[in-house]
Amino acid sequence: MKLDENTSTHTHDDCCSAKADVPVKHHNHSHDHDHDHGDHSHGSDGDSGILKSRWMLWLSLVILSVFLVLTYIAKVGIPRPAEIAMMLVAYVLAGNKTVALAFRKATRGDFFNEFTLMTIATFGAFYIGEFSEGVAVMIFYEIGELFQDIAVSRSKRSIKALLDIRPDVVTVLREGKPLQIAPEAVRPGEKILVKVGEKVALDGEMCSPSGIFNTAALTGEPKPQLIEKGEKVLAGMIAIEKSVEIEVKALFKDSKLSRILEMVQEASARKAPTQLLISRLARIYTPVVFLLALLIIAIPALFVADYNFDQWLYRGMVFLVIACPCALTISIPLGYFGGIGLASRNGILVKGANFLDIITKIDTVVSDKTGTLTKGVFKVQKVESVIEKTDLIRLTASLESYSTHPVAKAVVESAGEITLAKPTDVEEITGHGLTGKVEGLPVLAGNIKLLEKHSVGYPAELASLVETIVIIAVDNQYAGYFLIADEIKEDAAAAISDLKSLGITTIMLSGDKEAVVKKVAGDLGITESYGGLLPEDKVRIVQELKDQGKRIAFVGDGVNDAPVIALADAGIAMGALGSDATIETADIVIQNDQPSRIASAVRIGKITKSVVYQNISLAMGVKVAVMALGAGGVATLWEAVFADVGVALLAILNAYRIQGKKIESE
Template sequence: MASNIKISNSPVNAKLSNKNHIKKVKKEFMLEGLGCANCAAKMEQKINELDGVNSANVNFLTKTLILEIKESSRVEELIEAVINIVTSIEAHVKVREKEKGKILRKEILLEGLCCANCAGKIERESNNIDGVKSATVDFISTKLVMEINDLSKQNDIIDNVKKIVKRIEPDVNVVVIDSKDKVSKSNDKEDEEESNKSEIIRLAIGAIIFVIATAMKFSNSVELLLYLASYILVGGEVVLGALRNIRRGQVFDENFLMSIATIGAFAIGEYPEGVAVMLFYQIGEMFQDLAVNRSRKSISALMDIRPDFANLKINDDIKKVEPEEVRIGDIIIVKPGEKVPLDGKVIEGNSMVDTAALTGESVPREVGVGDNILSGVINKNGLLTIEVEKEFGDSTVAKILDLVQNASSKKAPTENFITKFARYYTPAVVFSALALAVIPPFVIEGAIFSDWIYRALAFLVVSCPCALVVSIPLGFFGGIGGASKNGILVKGGNYLEALNNVEIVVFDKTGTLTKGIFKVTEIKPENNISEDELIAYAAFAENYSNHPIATSILRAYGKEIASDKVKNHEEISGHGVKVVIEGKEVLVGNYKLMNKENISYNEVETIGTVVHIAVDKKYAGYIVISDEVKDDSAKAIKSLKAIGVKKIVMLTGDNKTVGAKIAKELGLDEVYAELLPDQKVEKLELLYKEKSAKGKIVFVGDGINDAPVLARADIGIAMGGVGSDAAIEAADVVIMTDEPSKIALAIKIAKKTRNIVMQNIVFALGIKLVILVLVAFGIGTMWEAVFGDVGVALIAVLNAMRAMKVENI
């Protein structure tokens, strides 16, 4: 019968036939600048109403729009309509089609990079290479981190980078870091020591010749030859560097400034001063490089948690391998004194582990069979056998290292300001020096041309912005490193600076201010149902949930659940769950669910979370679940108020009685209870109206259920984030312990870092300005000018290193 059925050529069938051949088009867009979760929901709703759109999904957290269009012929028309909807709701949001293909992240080591100003030039030019999405030079770790859009251009891009680096800094060695390779440090150290030795010998010989020329009496020609020999030994490298840079169009750098100043000193007969200025400049630069390298090593030491190897168990043998070679399910052995290389579960052995590198906790923890263990901790005394649960790239230690090492790519506003300032400051001083040399001799009666040239040359010496360009990013990176040492991961200098202006702190309740460890404290059945039956209904219904309340019910039930008995599981956001258990419809949730389903229930006034249960539309009773407040929470609130936070608010989905009790116990200013996830975002929007223009709002949550609120806040802080992918992804700051008091410490570290940065800015600019004025009026000499350059830079770098020390804050 079926074989005789034919499709006719009727108009209806023709349309159906054509429709089957219409190709759907899927597009993905970035919504740059999207900051309102409520607006995102409106956009999604309106776009879905467009005729021709099959589906539209706006992800507020990732700021993306995934659009499925029914007909390929209407793509351009519908994209234009979508852009109009987005801009009508949020005018400043830019809609950009997401690039196809994977973005490649490439790290390039710039060995020997010691000029912060040059680092800025390399970064600017690398960003202009075709196919590069972004390029950031981290001067502290001497790395260039690139995001490449077009993978086919990868080799060309790297070649262009090498050309740029060689043009700007010829002595810098460019090393492309493979994700699985480790750069050898021992060879670098030997090369560095060898280079330092040769430089010290060269400077020492030049200084001896200078002292001989100054201390003894020689004829003018011999004296000039001695000074020239000393100058070539001490400053020849600087002059050659300046000539190379001028040939490449790089004029305004410290090599050029020092060369012009010292050669000018020779030209007007000030031989001793020309040599002395170059000598002290070189000595100052050497000490500055030593200070920067020392601070780099200190910061690296703070995060020295990368495991070097893993003891992989293969049958009865143990093989030492790279952590990257271990796979999920493999068995590894960790001996006393070794770092745990990968995340996993202890299957054999007991030991104490030192978690200080991850969490800042000084007291070791005990682990045994069945316990989860994180990579990066140190095994103290016992032999542990661990089953690996995550590959190295996804492990806790890898994520933490990636976060800390790349934190400097997100620059603070102060850093961006100084980078821009340095670009204009040096040329401005150079032209001012030119004016100082040329104008006064023509304007002031009796002015001697050589005197004003000398002043102009001293002007040039003091103009280098290195003190600011080096010390400020170093200060922020030191602050981030010091915070990580205390179990606080800050994702960038911009977030560290933002923590200075916190006015309102908003807390989630469960797992943030409370322990999140729920216990069933009451079981109250009704309508001829026993306690065992009531808890069984609740356990079967909550079997698919990993919410702390569901976990506590399953723990209280304590028996194995036959999942095949549960059908039609439906989770109702903010209300509870609806399931069918052996043919009976079971509702488990809060009073809102009972109201929604028109079931009469008993209103319960108690300190705890009340879970109501109904079977086949009849009320079956309730279960009371209680949570404990963390011991650290009261201290956290007190500390935040002590450092000047104006308002502390709690948002919770729990009932008003529980919320009010905890708010009173902790001394919170406001509490909003019985909120759905989207209502939390709405409350946060209202709080924005209460802060000042520069003030910041912090939201503190568990990083799993509160991702939209974490993303919407000025600064999102995730509590207990170690091992939680969602927490690390959504938050700007991750507290690696369950201590909310660490938030106050993070703010204190931010304030200390800002104070150090501001001290460096005021000190460097202040000293330079004073010396420029003294030189302009003929009071200052080149000696003061050299101090204004290298001396100030050295002091600023040493001061920046204090940001790493967070003791006694």
């Protein structure tokens, strides 16, 4: 799945169809465009490789420049045969592949394409004796194509960098000896060695005591992450402090990195509605342009008394050159591709250009609570004690160490460095809590029902607390309580505020109890929230909102969120800890789990859409104006080709601006 380094980013096939794809994924089957127009490569050589591959173009430009200098500046009279010879050499050097493709396509019944358009226009110029203008049209057309290649190459780099993060080999430890093999050959249960600076090739579990990793490839965040023994390590992370051993838990094809690479490669296949519309119009546009050019040449013969065929043929050629739709059909997909790249650099995986359009129309974000706006991890938020607090923590944590319940784990973690005792006579009462003895003292740790069952009194205000609490009794006397809650993510409140500034309403849905959901919603500034929901309830609520005409983006992370993510207009998954089903179903994946990136995705979509529409207006406006001038005999072939190449370059530069954008809150 690694991007083929010999894959051209711009196939230079029919400008009215193939260019709009701007493919990422390389297919090995045969195409009509069985060349790379200049044999340029967008692999490791980058822009310099593209430039070097066009040496014939540069030579033809030198020949034309020498001719123009001698003729118009030095006023040297070049014999007509010498002029024709120079121009023919320059023309063959610059346009040999374009002319060959035009004839090849014509033999297959495809007459309406940019190659035929340029061939007819330049042959027509030669026919009427305008040799230098015909050569100039071909040369500057090729220069325009060259800049398109470079622009597409640059716009793909951020995504190609992601595609290149997969290691080609991995060091596996077999019988205590390191052996370098392909990642695909490593099986779950084997241990791999990752040295400093190396990328982790497969998902696994940390075997070394600890390690620090750069997770930017997966999250978009350069901040180092400490991972300790027993914790999950994901493919794509880079060891940055010391070598570590990792036990592999999944095959390479099942790793989170592989799924990300697959989704990136498939993203370009999903076109935005604007791209699809332009592609459909281009199939009509090109034959219409040919027909109009013929009419410009032929109709005046019926009405103009001193009709001159060469004069009107020239006007038709000017019309054909300026009508070339390349600026339009390349700059639009280039704009969307730039948007996908910008999103990738901000830790947002957009699975297709169409979703950049969809996200701009969203007016309501419906969000899950746990794991989306909160961290999904129970933490002790407060300890209230009527005895010595250290004693309360030690006794409670010692008893809770018997249990594997998430709440019990949170209590044990809160003990920190406190030395725990071994509990005895421990009994776990389902739905109530734990009883047992710690340091010889009878200890109860559970909910109100547990204390009532053992006739232990407790403060009445405990019944009004909405968070999860563990109430403690020591020697049948109330001793205090632990307040445990899921932590709200650091940027969650800012994310809600940011969405509101964009005119987007946030609604929270959760399977947690209503009181907890309302409190979290209040803390975040969310005015509408619903708790105690099953997956089918979430689907029902989102469907009701859609029936009201709302454009919905649903944000979630759990497997239970997959159905509603599929139903929403735009499904957004939290990718770092999200379930596989949810990530696969979602249209957009937030790779670092930060809810603030939802607003960033909306802004990136709006920036992309704005640039695309600017390019459409620019290309159509200039082309219509110059086509009218050409048909009226005002514009020359020189002006036509400069206008065509100029519009293409302006559109490309405008699309390329997306790459340098910084996404900030308004």
